[in-house]
Amino acid sequence: MLYFADEADSDFTMYGEDLAELSKTDAMFVKVPYTADREKSPWAETSVVPTSKLLSDNPAREYNVAVGKAAVLVCDWFGNEYFRTDEKVKADKLKLMIAKVSDQVEDANKKLQKNLEKAQQAMEKQDSKNAIKALLKNFDEGVVGLDAQEASVRLYHEIMDDIREQKDVLVEKGDVDGLKELAKLVKKTDLEKEVDEAISSVK
Numbered sequence: 001m002l003y004f005a006d007e008a009d010s011d012f013t014m015y016g017e018d019l020a021e022l023s024k025t026d027a028m029f030v031k032v033p034y035t036a037d038r039e040k041s042p043w044a045e046t047s048v049v050p051t052s053k054l055l056s057d058n059p060a061r062e063y064n065v066a067v068g069k070a071a072v073l074v075c076d077w078f079g080n081e082y083f084r085t086d087e088k089v090k091a092d093k094l095k096l097m098i099a100k101v102s103d104q105v106e107d108a109n110k111k112l113q114k115n116l117e118k119a120q121q122a123m124e125k126q127d128s129k130n131a132i133k134a135l136l137k138n139f140d141e142g143v144v145g146l147d148a149q150e151a152s153v154r155l156y157h158e159i160m161d162d163i164r165e166q167k168d169v170l171v172e173k174g175d176v177d178g179l180k181e182l183a184k185l186v187k188k189t190d191l192e193k194e195v196d197e198a199i200s201s202v203k
Helices: 017-025 091-124 128-140 147-173 176-185 192-202
Strands: 002-004 030-032 071-075 081-085
Touching: 017 091, 071 091, 081 091, 091 128, 091 147, 128 147, 128 176, 147 176, 147 192, 176 192
Parallel strands: 002 030
Antiparallel strands: 002 071, 071 081
């Protein structure tokens, strides 16, 4: 349970014996202090691979919490959000939300698994293009930590490492046409800029 405080940043907005009992038996409550800052650092590294919003420098920004308004997010143990409400929510309603999370996690992982299997099948055919396409669909879901997503990240990095080796060979040969073909393959990936720079370096 993530509690994003409002501008008053009160410690006493959410209280009561029923909520206290819920925090002992059903969920961990974490308060995130109020901040009006939603700006991203211009030096922040970006990647198509989703990362934990909980571990970011500004969780309120990453979870799109409205400035000045309190919010209560029901998440799994990795910080993936499944339900959102406000600080006035009652314990019994929260308990119902919490009870549904495990099923939501299972459904989310099944969806990721389908795309992962498509990517694995594509790689068996040495079809990196469709493998990347399937993996990017998983990354677009924005979830982290689930088994199928972790496997997707590993496969993605394996593919990127292989493409980077191909890029280095093409640069050494001065093969601009080969690099341009590679550029088509890495569109919307972490290697897009790197391959574009490689093309410029050999022209």
